Amino acid sequence: xxxxxxxxxxxxxxxxxxxxxxxxxxxxxxxxxxxxxxxxxxxxxxxxxxxxxxxxxxxxxxxxxxxxxxxxxxxxxxxxxxxxxxxxxxxxxxxxxxxxxxxxxxxxxxxxxxxxxxxxxxxxxxxxxxxxxxxxxxxxxxxxxxxxxxxxxxxxxxxxxxxxxxxxxxxxxxxxxxxxxxxxxxxxxxxxxxxxxxxxxxxxxxxxxxxxxxxxxxxxxxxxxxxxxxxxxxxxxxxxxxxxxxxxxxxxxxxxxxxxxxxxxxxxxxxxxxxxxxxxxxxxxxxxxxxxxxxxxxxxxxxxxxxxxxxxxxxxxxxxxxxxxxxxxxxxxxxxxxxxxxxxxxxxxxxxxxxxxxxxxxxxxxxxxxxxxxxxxxxxxxxxxxxxxxxxxxxxxxxxxxxxxxxxxxxxxxxxxxxxxxxxxx
Numbered sequence: 001x002x003x004x005x006x007x008x009x010x011x012x013x014x015x016x017x018x019x020x021x022x023x024x025x026x027x028x029x030x031x032x033x034x035x036x037x038x039x040x041x042x043x044x045x046x047x048x049x050x051x052x053x054x055x056x057x058x059x060x061x062x063x064x065x066x067x068x069x070x071x072x073x074x075x076x077x078x079x080x081x082x083x084x085x086x087x088x089x090x091x092x093x094x095x096x097x098x099x100x101x102x103x104x105x106x107x108x109x110x111x112x113x114x115x116x117x118x119x120x121x122x123x124x125x126x127x128x129x130x131x132x133x134x135x136x137x138x139x140x141x142x143x144x145x146x147x148x149x150x151x152x153x154x155x156x157x158x159x160x161x162x163x164x165x166x167x168x169x170x171x172x173x174x175x176x177x178x179x180x181x182x183x184x185x186x187x188x189x190x191x192x193x194x195x196x197x198x199x200x201x202x203x204x205x206x207x208x209x210x211x212x213x214x215x216x217x218x219x220x221x222x223x224x225x226x227x228x229x230x231x232x233x234x235x236x237x238x239x240x241x242x243x244x245x246x247x248x249x250x251x252x253x254x255x256x257x258x259x260x261x262x263x264x265x266x267x268x269x270x271x272x273x274x275x276x277x278x279x280x281x282x283x284x285x286x287x288x289x290x291x292x293x294x295x296x297x298x299x300x301x302x303x304x305x306x307x308x309x310x311x312x313x314x315x316x317x318x319x320x321x322x323x324x325x326x327x328x329x330x331x332x333x334x335x336x337x338x339x340x341x342x343x344x345x346x347x348x349x350x351x352x353x354x355x356x357x358x359x360x361x362x363x364x365x366x367x368x369x370x371x372x373x374x375x376x377x378x379x380x381x382x383x384x385x386x387x388x389x390x391x392x393x394x395x396x397x398x399x400x401x402x403x404x405x406x407x408x409x410x411x412x413x414x415x416x417x418x419x420x421x422x423x424x425x426x
Contacts, residue, residue, distance in 0.1 A: 141177025
């Protein structure tokens, strides 16, 4: 099957501020051509005049099933108080609750242009089922909590269930996801890193989300969080770190040395008063910075469209320098940098021949983006989610004309409401 997308404005994310008007040919799962207008033919030809093509967004950190807890306990004063309210609810979740929450989150992510996400949560076999149903790309974390004995149990009992549910789906990878240094022992982190090495995955963890976390780490271990994980040997495995709000230069130097990426979660950091991550400085220090939404309970959405705009605004106000991080650089964080953080940049993150056809088509014919004076500013600052029109993941259409093709949105919403109401009665 071949599809030719003609007369589209392409932002390939291959070099700074570059875009062109031309064609994209999708052959089966791959991009077979991306360049100027051509005389190519295909089984299906789409004239997309007035549309913009981007690589699909990469949401490099979320907790997908937490959509069920959206708009719940929103008035806690900090992360620790919020977690004290959330953990008891999570203890009541069933597999079917988690499956429902996953599907709700996938609807939202697809409709806002995400083709790939990295997840950390429980019952990831249900997440794998939801990912396969939706046709999206999921990097699923085997979550680690507690001590080494508990880690061994999770590897022995939980990993096989995730693996079985994932099957041979090429869109699913399983990473090691130790939750945080305040919920996992050092031996648990080492077990997680060893698991990642043995199974070809990465280590995905929260780190330095709050100032208190840093202070507690210094008090307990006599060193800062990055230094602590480095001492444990965790960075010998490829890693990406969620939040990273409070790293100092010595820590950034360690991260740069090991090629560790930082996932910026601006909405969650604001909502929970965790702080503002200095992404401009991190980038200047040679750190690969990408974007994540965190979970819908601490955001309260999974929209990379909204995340990009807030990331740009915070970069300006935190430095008092407009465009200290340019719109193009924000787009990099949402696409190719995210792919790089997850070790998938050989497959996704740019629109290039040979890459998987993870492609987002934006309808620029809307009042919010008119006039289109600067295409990068228009996407980052002005684009409404409704402009996200069509989405391909590995060449498969997930949405066209804002209509979901793999998921029943109305049924999923009804089910999520029922699951939440039942959960509150337990």
